[in-house]
Amino acid sequence: MQDETIPTELTAQYLELLADVSRSGRHLRRSELETLRAFGERSAEAGHGLRELVSHCLGAGRRAWQSLPGVAAATTLSELRQAGEAVIATADAALAALGEGHERAQRLAMRQEEAARREFIDDLLFGRSDLGALAERAERFGLRLARTHAVAVAVGEEPYDDVHPLARRVERELVGRFGERDVLLASKDGRLVCVAPESERAVLDAFAQLTLRPGAGYRPARRVATGRRHSGASGVVRSYEEALDALDFADRLDLPAALLKAEELLVFPVLMRDRAAMADLVRSVLGPLNSARGGARPLLDTIAAHAEAGYVNAEAARRLGVSVRTLAYRIERIKTLTGYDPSDALHRYTLETAAMGARLLGWPRLPL
Structure with missing residues (x-):
């Protein structure tokens, strides 16, 4: 929920600084810049966009221009220019500090979100959490674990992580084709993992094709294995383990196939x-x-x-x-x-x- 008082407080602080600087011509102090950075952080945490904050400040400054002390007291063009340059320099420094704080809060939020996502993936694929709590957490990441899911795992000649070029390409293509429909794509232990519900089986087929034949400029995966469909949170773990077992058996038996299905390897x-x-x-x-x-x-x-x-x-x-x-x-x-x-x-x-x-x-x- 947004804190509506922040833009008002920020505008008042901003106009006070402009008024003082237009009169004295001084630069902003370090403490004043840090206060603006703090405003930026609070604004991001409250859900205010940076464009919204900048618009509030610039609009307030434009409306107050004629009444700023330095501007109102100017009697010559030179004095007016000096006051204007001081106000513009202050606005530039103030908005830059505001933006730094806003970006700092966003980076922190992203790191916290990524840490929570990584913890959820670890708990999901290894079944290390209470199933009820895991199902609640899953909804935050777009999964409804009460449904039946299957897991596909891709392994390459090099380890994959979430920022690997192939991982980013696969994610971009899957979202472009299917949207974010109850699908989870992540890296785990150097492999790419895709979790999709039974109703979206085409997602796993597309994941396999994209990893094995990603196109020019990308190194394809060496092998992809898909586990069987199972229901519930424990079903995701089971399907994931079946995919890993299929990859292991294929390597030990030196099977030529690049695309493996767990149900076809049950004899092993x-x-x-x-x-x-x-x-x-x-x-x-x-x-x-x-x-x-x-x-x-x-x-x-x-x-x-x-x-x-x-x-x-x-x-x-x-x-x-x-x-x-x-x-x-x-x-x-x-x-x-x-x-x-x-x-x-x-x-x-x-x-x-x-x-x-x-x-x-x-x-x-x-x-x-």
Whole structure:
């Protein structure tokens, strides 16, 4: 709510200064300038715009011009000029001080707003606050957490923050296309995060396209993942974690896709739910590959490439950059060392699952 007394108090103070300066020709004192800065701060906090304040002061000065002591007492053109120059210099210094105070208050308010926004984002994405209080705070930032939301996360070759050029471009484009409709865009831990309700699913699609193909002059994101839709504040956290898990699985499995959807990668959380059992499977099935010349890595890559190529030898050899004869030799070595035959359906599934588990666990680079 605006304090309507501020413009009146400011005008009175301003006219008093003009009157004194027009008579004495002196400059404004430091204490007087600081008082005007304080007026500027109070005005900004009360909701008064700087243009409004300047207009009040200039209008009052214009109306009081003829009655200012120095002007009224001037008998020659030279005296009138001196009084006028003193008044103009004072008006310039006074309005500059007023503007400094106003801007200072606005900067402080912006920093406080940004701190509150950052705290809200941290609490929202990590579920560290009472859900009722979080929902109330969310309305301040344009979110209605009772609705169903989904979260998209973009990761690049470099960390993102709120002032990163790509973040600013994406925000500008999203606001231009969709307006500020229950959408939150922020940076978190070097990633870009977009939260949107189910009814605005097109926002997440646009976020993915803008980050992956931002246009000339912008470095695109390396990968974008979208979590599933969930309701409530806890649903936002869950969708965010699903998006992060999708990015993690994609990196560990070296998946080629740049756009990931959590619902398409649900098999990986299932596989890793019992980490000990997966480690035992990898150790039992693929452990013998360590005795191969060159270690387990080439043969492990062969199992993965063979599966990705649909067990077409020529395509698998092309992906690995080897001859078909070399591929056939590797497949035979896998069969001999592990006892599992890739031509047998059950053996093939076991090898594929173990190979996928090995990549998720970082084996053989990391010990099981």
